Amino acid sequence: MLKRIKKSIYHWITNNRNNRIGKLLYSFSSTINEALENKNNDFNTNGEKWLIDSLDANQSLIVFDVGANIGDWTKLVHHKNCQAQIHSFEPIPTIFERLANNTKEIVQIKINNLALGEFSGIIQMNYYPQAPIFSSFYNHPLGKNMGKVTSVEVMTGDEYCQINHIEYIDFLKIDVEGFESKVLLGFDKMFSEQRIRMIQFEYGDLVLKTGFLLKDFYEFFEKNNYKVGKLFPRFIEFGDYNYKKENFLPSNFVAVSNSEFAL
Incomplete structure (x- = not known):
């Protein structure tokens, strides 16, 4: 009887030790994988600032910041290119303030208290x-039960460009x-006429809610004659779609029109 009890205790300790080791190894490998896949929300280190720094500082660019939040990214672009005309969009009234x-x-920044979408x-x-960066048209898993439903104005990118006499967008x-696909679909005319030079969009697990x-994304851009690549801290990895890229880890991608890519 005592031997059976000792044997049970030994197996319990061994299994739990193996579980702890397994969990530690899994956590470590997941952290390494996320780093390799550039899961990083800090635009100073994830490649977004590097991409902004690559812009021509002497050219009067037209830049759209869709999902501007409180404007940190917008101001970073302005700091790089004070001539850039920046159109920033933030639909939540309190964040817009x-x-x-x-x-x-x-004065080079035009702010808009509205969202861009497909209608x-x-x-x-x-x-x-409590976590405004997770505000979304979908129930964000990181927002949990902290959300408040609010009505916001939405407009297509094509309509906004027509109203504001915008012929092209540089960036x-x-x-x-998670609403990225809806924003893109609202620029149907601008994309079909290749009047948007470069696009940076976020991809992550919220695509599971949209089904897009x-x-x-790759098919949408390829249909409109753009090349797509994943953004890393100091480069963009362009290439064809591969199912292994469908990892749902939050990261940024860049699409560049074929005409610009050839330059």
Whole structure:
């Protein structure tokens, strides 16, 4: 009887030790994989600043910041190119107020209290006061039960460009927590006429809620004669779509029109 008890205790200790080791190894390998896949929200180190630094500082660029939040990325672009005309979009009223205050002295920045999408009208959005960066048209898993539903104005990119007499966009940045595909579809005319030179968009696990996977992003851009690549800290890895890229880890991709890519 005593031997059986000792044997059970030994197996329990061994199994739990193996579980702890397994969990540690899994956590370590996951961390390494996320680093290799550039899962990083800090635009100073994840390649976004590097991409901004690559812009021509002497050219009067047209830049769209869709999902501007409080305007840190917008101001980074302005710091690089003070001649750039920047159109920033933030639909949540309370966040928009901070964006307005943060950019009020920069006349080259036009702020818009609206979202861009595939249609024009009013739409319901989830706002997370305790974690506003996760505010989304979808239930963000990191927002949990902290959300408040608010009505926001939405407009297609094509309509906005028509109203504001914008003939082309040099750099379209989209960071809208899963709504990226809707923003792209709203620029149908601009894309079909290749009047957007470069696009940066975010990809992550929220695509599971939209059903618009990385494969669909690649197909959308390839149909419109753009090349797509993943953004890393100091380079963009261009290449064809591969199912192994469909890892749902939050990261940024860049699409460049074939005409620009050939230069």
